[in-house]
Amino acid sequence: MESLFPITVPLLMGNHRALQDPGPEFTDPLPLGKFSVQFSRHALRHLVQEIRQRRFDDWQWFLLALQADEIHLAQRRPSQLLALDHLAERWKQVGVIPYPHQIKTAERVINEMRGQAILADEVGLGKTIEAGLILKEYMLRGLVRKALILTPASLLWQWYTELYEKFDIAAGIQRSKWDWEYSDVLIASLDTAKRDEHAQIIGNIQYDMVIIDEAHKLKNSSTAAFKLVDSLQKKFCLMLTATPVQNDLKELYNLISLLKPGQLGSYRSFRSKFVKDKRTPKNPEELRKLLSQVLIRNKRGAGTVQFTKRIVHPVVVKLSPPEQELYDGISAFVKDVGRSASSLSSVILPLITLQREVCSSFFAAGVTIQKMLERNMAQPSPALLALLEKAAYIRQNSKCDVLEQLLPSLQGEKVIIFTEYRATQDYIRYRLERAGYTTVGFDGRLSRGKKEWIKQQFFRDAQIMVSTESGGEGLNFQFCHIIVNFDLPWNPMRLEQRIGRVHRLGQTEDVHIYNLVTENTIEEHIMYLLHKKINMFEEIIGELDAILLHLNLEKSFESEIMKIFLQYDEKDMIKTQLDELGDKILKGKQQIRESRIDLL
């Protein structure tokens, strides 16, 4: 392609590396009393070379470029955030509305805290937005070029998407050793970074900014993660955590000292001055004053964010006799296998899957039964064969019937229908298209680009999106406020992720959640536990993960339910057991709330 501009001379300017590493480009610092001055060496060499080669540009372009330089510098007003104007158009497109507390936080970090802060907002108030805004601002001011973002592995993509979509920052995700040097803005897992082979490389890189998400993981100063972050050469540092102090004031001390050593003095002086016992501070006012120099905590309420309501509508579905017969057959099969297995842990996952699928649709269960049969072709289980035969003869899907009856009452509003299974997804779409609805399908197999495209299709044309993916890798659908849970995931975290696609910052309507629950099935019990017992549908956003983590139920929640289901046949017994599990969760929640030291 022909060059657009009459360019003859490559850039003299824009070498931002120079800021990072003045050594090679700049002369040695010349002390001038209170400051030093360094002159570019490269510029001269470059200039002479260009003059000798007689590579001169058009004078009119030169004057225009000069004017552009002046405007570029003139619009940098140190007291105001450049990023707000810069991103205004983009935010309009992607539907981001920055909240005043987020802007104020970014201003405080940049103007008062010298770019070193712990962002300790309560969950759901947008710490990531604040961090992204600060990063973008520093990049626009030319103060940050090389940045490292350390997060838990599960949040890598979320960070990537947030930075790209909301801040136009094309970050890289760390995959290999070479990425550390190669990418200017790199997102990496803290667990990977702390490994020796990586830590050595990172230790030699001079970062302009380091951001650490879930920074409460650094509260123990003897861990490898703490040592890694301590060893990083960084100019600006942001630590993000909703719980900077939980059980021990020493955790807080460690975190602050990691960010700004000496802010709270030596540990001995901190202990004598501020610690009554490990959870009770002495001189809280003075401590708060010191903390406020490095820590910002926005709380829900006036001046921050008011989330819209979550309104739950349970919709009870009565199965037809053949469907009920198949459900009972599968449940009996699951219980038989589960109870007779020598080690439950080896069979529990496929059993959970089958039991959940049968509540979703018989197509989904049928596919799994067929796979199980194919695996044991030599000795096919007669029970499975019988179940498959039963499934093949079912001609009705009561849940879909109820769904079709429900949709007209939603008056043409956009709806997201969640299911866990692709077979169910295909069937729902088939039924709804047949009934005259426009639908799009959304699942985890789609590439990022296609997901975005489908999101746009849903936004513009389709009324219904049928999705198997609850996480959605940062895709948000605030333009929709009705979701239907065609089947219920047993893990409340997945349920929270589903709701979180629409019920988040930027949602202006109350969110309606329709849960389709089949009568006389395990779903009824799950619904009881999640809705009635722990009220998780209306729970404060983001608090649930902390509770499950605290109770070590983060990964085993489904297994706990399955164990209860396998152990007991009577409905009342199952209910009692689920009650106990619910009480355990409520107790955990209480413990977490009480254990937070009220300092911030």
Added chain:
Amino acid sequence: MTVENAIPQLVFKFFQLLGKKPVEIRKGIWQVHLDEALAKELDGWRAKERLFQFTFDRKLADTYGAEFISPGSYRLDTILQAIRKQAALSRAHLPHELFHEPSIRRSVEDRLLQKAAASVRYYVLNLDNSFAPYLWLISQVSYITHQRRDELVSHCVNLCTGRVMVPPISNHLFVGGAPVSARIRRRRVTYKQAYKNLCQHITSELEGQDNHWAEEAWEALYREEEKLAQFFEGSPDEELEAKRRILRENHAPRVLVRPIRGALLYVPNFTYRLMEVGLTERVMQITYDPLTHEISDSVDVQAAHMQPAKSDPLP
């Protein structure tokens, strides 16, 4: 001119230089066709050719969906980036016709007469028009602490004398390209020396400035160092020193000077061959530089025949 006023001018000039003419499709809203190359330049490699509508009025942008161009906006930023990538080096000259030669001649004579005895008279034998080469450098001066403040400074170095000065004449009077109608005086200062002189000049300017910003930075730095010392009390000195070194590297006040654009400017010189008539007679040659109003190269050529000064070959 304020930034707000300068922006429309810049945007229209940008399109004009690219051979495009934005059309005002509604009062305050302009439309221009972006071909694929320009669309890619502005919006990245995935962009396709399109009609681009823009406005400088926020209300119109909200009402009609045209892109809003304002200080700090994304669109202005992409345009600035595209422009700032261009033209790092150029050249231009001031035509002799820009100056009224008879006035210059009179002024030169008057200045000579002021210095000479009362009976002395000067007669101009001939006039030689030439150009003196100047190196014009625009440097970005960055004042860096934990914050950063940038400013542009502009200096010219006379490549015949090595003298550094702030350009006293508007750059819009210059005509692009090197002169073709007259000789260019020989450069007597290397570029390296010229840059050295410039650095010295900027250094002395910086020394004379208010350095309150640096004092504040040091105060903050000392406070941080004090906290560090308290924190590392009883720990090995190396740890404290390492942290202190990083702190100073990152936050000690410093100024970085980086020339970002340069141009060779050819400024007209008026070289007169004069006959001085007094008690004795002699022929002399003087050169007047209208930029600095200096008379230089006063040479007595009575004994030796005047040799034309060697000049750089015309580019």
